[in-house]
Amino acid sequence: MRQAATVPDDVLKLSAWLPYRLFLVAAQVARPLEGFYGEAFGLSQAGWRILAVIAERDSANAAEIGRACALDPFAVSRGIGQLVELGFAVRRSGKLDRRTAAVSITRSGRNAFNRIAALGNAIEARLLSRLTEAEQATLGSALTRLEAESARIDAGGWRALLDDRGGS
Amino acid sequence: MRQAATVPDDVLKLSAWLPYRLFLVAAQVARPLEGFYGEAFGLSQAGWRILAVIAERDSANAAEIGRACALDPFAVSRGIGQLVELGFAVRRSGKLDRRTAAVSITRSGRNAFNRIAALGNAIEARLLSRLTEAEQATLGSALTRLEAESARIDAGGWRALLDDRGGS
């Protein structure tokens, strides 16, 4: 009964694998929200993210937006285009560097944002209602470190993952 | 100075919004993994998820697979098709109900799975290395409840979110 060879230590149970669990919650919660802003405003996911970013700034250029919501320049450009078409944002060419454009939210963009944010907050509240205050605090602090570590993992690529043990 | 009207309680800061934070970690961590199994095996995300599911079962039909990895029947069918083409899975028509097919992993499918799972485990280890044991336990238990609550949110759709206060 040399069964050991058929049970490698590489087992991975999808439903218990941390990245999948995070993905699952994020995906399940994103669907109703996307449904809402899609139907109500014809907004794409990138459009919503960008709208949220410019809602909390006076203005931002494409690079800043991309950094703030993890979108590549192409997606940012198209997302801004969509918001401008919808009348939710305006582009003004940058005063200092005219290759950049200062994007800002319009009044009707802010109205849309407020409606979507209300739903977003309701979703977050539903999730948090299942956690104690202590758990919420722990989760928040843990997520900060997970965000940093996942950014490093992403930056390193898969080749870097196969040999090295642990991190700094 | 009736400024209150211009500062509604609908503010939502993307970078502090729980669903976005979960999404961000999941997405950043998924990219290197997808890069790996995409280049190495020509596998899609659905293909990888299905492979992981049939790796832990003797066989499964499409409906079971879909339930286990949150994929709709179309995606499952196409994912299985891909795995069969790659030689990673075989379909045998179900003995009890011949509308269903019993899908099982092949030897070479398991080889591929083991290689990918090694990477997946490395990623998870990197993430967990940033958390204390206590935090890992709290996160695990919190995620269980978040999974359940997000499933309810998803099932209810966005209309159910706008009026009701709290949950059960």
Place this chain on the structure above:
DNA sequence: CAATATACTTGCATCGTGCAATTACCTATG
């Protein structure tokens, strides 16, 4: 004042996704 670099945009080819229609099969009913 070229030459090169940067910020962003556009076009195009490709791929994933959603949905209607289809096939094959099972089950219940008269």
Place this chain on the structure above:
DNA sequence: CATAGGTAATTGCACGATGCAAGTATATTG
């Protein structure tokens, strides 16, 4: 036991998202 209706899975097609090459406009540098 024929058939009507339901279910599991698949396929075709249309559409939108995504990735990348190339283009435009502007800035910077030697």
